Amino acid sequence: MSGPPWALFRAVLLALVPTLLALPATAAVERFAVIIGNDQGSAADEPLRYARADAEKMATVLGDVGGFPPANVVLLRGNDAATVRSTLIAVNDRLRTASLPGNQTLLYVYYSGHADAQSLHLGGSEFALSELVQLVRGSSATFRLLVLDACRSGALTRSKGGNVQEPFAISPPDAGLQGEGMAFLTASTENEDAQESDEIRGSFFTHALVSGLLGAADTNGDGQVVLEEAYRHAYEMTLRNTSRTFAGAQHPTFRYDLRGQGAVVLARMKQPALGVLHLPPGLGFLVIAGGAEGPVVGEVEPNGGGRALSLRPGRYFLRARAPDELLEGQVDLGATESLVVDTTNFQRVAYARLVRKGARSGGIAHGPELGISLRSTLPNAEGPCLGPLLGYRAEWPALTLYARLTACQTGFENVAVDASVSDLGLTLYAMRAFDLHALTLGLGVGAGLDLMHQDLESQGQAPDHTALAPLLGLAAGATLPFAGRWLVELDVFGETSFLRLEDEDALRAIWSVRSTLLLGLLF
Numbered sequence: 170m171s172g173p174p175w176a177l178f179r180a181v182l183l184a185l186v187p188t189l190l191a192l193p194a195t196a197a198v199e200r201f202a203v204i205i206g207n208d209q210g211s212a213a214d215e216p217l218r219y220a221r222a223d224a225e226k227m228a229t230v231l232g233d234v235g236g237f238p239p240a241n242v243v244l245l246r247g248n249d250a251a252t253v254r255s256t257l258i259a260v261n262d263r264l265r266t267a268s269l270p271g272n273q274t275l276l277y278v279y280y281s282g283h284a285d286a287q288s289l290h291l292g293g294s295e296f297a298l299s300e301l302v303q304l305v306r307g308s309s310a311t312f313r314l315l316v317l318d319a320c321r322s323g324a325l326t327r328s329k330g331g332n333v334q335e336p337f338a339i340s341p342p343d344a345g346l347q348g349e350g351m352a353f354l355t356a357s358t359e360n361e362d363a364q365e366s367d368e369i370r371g372s373f374f375t376h377a378l379v380s381g382l383l384g385a386a387d388t389n390g391d392g393q394v395v396l397e398e399a400y401r402h403a404y405e406m407t408l409r410n411t412s413r414t415f416a417g418a419q420h421p422t423f424r425y426d427l428r429g430q431g432a433v434v435l436a437r438m439k440q441p442a443l444g445v446l447h448l449p450p451g452l453g454f455l456v457i458a459g460g461a462e463g464p465v466v467g468e469v470e471p472n473g474g475g476r477a478l479s480l481r482p483g484r485y486f487l488r489a490r491a492p493d494e495l496l497e498g499q500v501d502l503g504a505t506e507s508l509v510v511d512t513t514n515f516q517r518v519a520y521a522r523l524v525r526k527g528a529r530s531g532g533i534a535h536g537p538e539l540g541i542s543l544r545s546t547l548p549n550a551e552g553p554c555l556g557p558l559l560g561y562r563a564e565w566p567a568l569t570l571y572a573r574l575t576a577c578q579t580g581f582e583n584v585a586v587d588a589s590v591s592d593l594g595l596t597l598y599a600m601r602a603f604d605l606h607a608l609t610l611g612l613g614v615g616a617g618l619d620l621m622h623q624d625l626e627s628q629g630q631a632p633d634h635t636a637l638a639p640l641l642g643l644a645a646g647a648t649l650p651f652a653g654r655w656l657v658e659l660d661v662f663g664e665t666s667f668l669r670l671e672d673e674d675a676l677r678a679i680w681s682v683r684s685t686l687l688l689g690l691l692f
Contacts, residue, residue, distance in 0.1 A: 198434075199267050200237045201260055201310070202277040204228045205245045205253055210283025210290035219365050221246045222464070223281040223318065223375040230382050231277065233443060234394075234436040234479050250289070250296035257304045268309040275433075276310035281375060284319035306351055312433055313351040314396070318363055318375050350433075353424035354378075354400060356407070364411055364419055369455070369465045374421055377406035380467045381475075382436040384445075388474030392439055395432040406470060438479045444502040446478045446485070447509045453490040461486050461497070482506075487515070494518055516606070535563040536654075540687025542575040547621065547681070550590040551581035558685055564602075569611065571598045573685070587626040594619045598644050598662075609648040611660075616641050619666050638668040638679075656689045 206224025386402035498515035556577030600613030
């Protein structure tokens with residue numbers, strides 16, 4: 170039987186009374202793991218970026234919080250089918266020795282890489298899924314868990330594996346098994362992509378599962394993560410994070426056959442060599458090892474129950490997600506330390522910058538602008554031209570576009586003539602933004618049209634004059650974001666208008682400087 174919703178999974182576990190497997194927190198369980206990651210598939214498969222990295226993360230978390238001794242964890246990176254087969258057989262031989270009367274044993278087999286409906290693709294060789302399942306369910310371990318993170322291949326948010334074919338041929342184990350329980354977790358259904366992410370540098374599913382084992386799945390706060398909690402967290406987090414990708418939502422699934430009574434404990438938070446990072450509620454956090462460009466080691470959702478992660482001692486860069494801004498900062502975590510994170514002194518990254526960081530779904534921030542514009546002296550005028558500005562802006566990751574309408578009035582007078590000069594301008598500018606600590610600087614180019622009107626009052630004949638002048642310009646600006654969605658901006662434009670004056674036949678190039686001060690709001 171299979172199905173994605175965690176509630177169904179929980180109902181199955183609770184309904185199998187009194188025949189659920191008991192691996193209580195106090196029981197001594199000897200744990201073995203075979204962790205497989207391969208970025209290379211068959212000749213037709215696009216190489217993956219993060220399958221081996223996912224396997225390394227899984228092996229690390231099993232050693233840190235899963236109770237798997239280093240001698241019992243075999244990590245295979247980039248190996249072929251023959252090596253995977255011989256490793257599973259060797260681990261099963263060790264399990265037969267360890268599975269003495271009264272002992273409890275756990276076998277955890279994890280795979281990240283390419284696959285199709287019949288086999289895993291391991292660097293040009295293939296390993297039949299039916300053989301993999303038989304080796305796992307034929308193990309003498311008390312409990313066996315097989316996790317498959319594989320499906321199809323794609324691009325920026327990469328999909329993993331081969332082609333959409335028939336569902337994985339994983340059937341429930343036979344009644345005569347030596348062991349008493351097993352479960353299968355898969356990253357997606359049979360007709361979905363199992364996706365990779367450049368932001369987290371790994372697959373969505375493995376990232377969610379690892380984060381859950383580190384403590385994000387500990388919804389009841391008892392300091393341990395059981396199978397039900399791990400699956401629920403991986404399902405909900407994977408579904409939420411992939412719902413905004415081009416490939417679409419991804420639904421992890423489960424298959425099971427469990428006997429006994431109790432819960433299968435996969436991880437315990439309080440480990441002697443680790444520290445515990447307590448994260449404040451209401452914010453989603455990415456936890457990155459070392460610095461901002463380091464590997465993502467865990468994630469906590471804003472409304473999740475588990476707000477503590479068990480991590481190795483060291484420096485961590487934290488990126489907290491609020492609705493309108495990011496908060497970024499570093500913390501140092503010591504061994505056995507219980508550190509409560511305080512974001513008071515974190516740097517705040519305003520709403521406009523979320524797009525440029527790739528941290529806002531939708532890929533665009535936009536909104537209106539209102540301000541004043543001051544332009545240097547116009548033809549047939551004596552002073553600068555001051556007036557209102559109305560505009561609209563749109564922010565993409567590498568480009569900001571401004572459309573602005575300005576109006577101003579100036580003039581001149583002497584003993585013979587009293588002149589009023591009005592200017593109505595429509596400009597479109599494209600600018601490249603450079604984010605500094607507090608300010609954002611921008612450089613760009615633009616074009617537009619000026620409608621100039623001159624109204625003359627004189628004792629003699631002085632006809633009014635109207636001219637339409639195209640313009641080209643260069644721009645520089647400084648933006649100060651505040652209060653999440655708001656910004657104040659100061660821009661300077663060097664513009665050249667091509668204007669035909671009344672007493673001249675040829676176009677004259679007229680250079681001017683326009684300064685603008687405005688207030689903007691982004692959506």
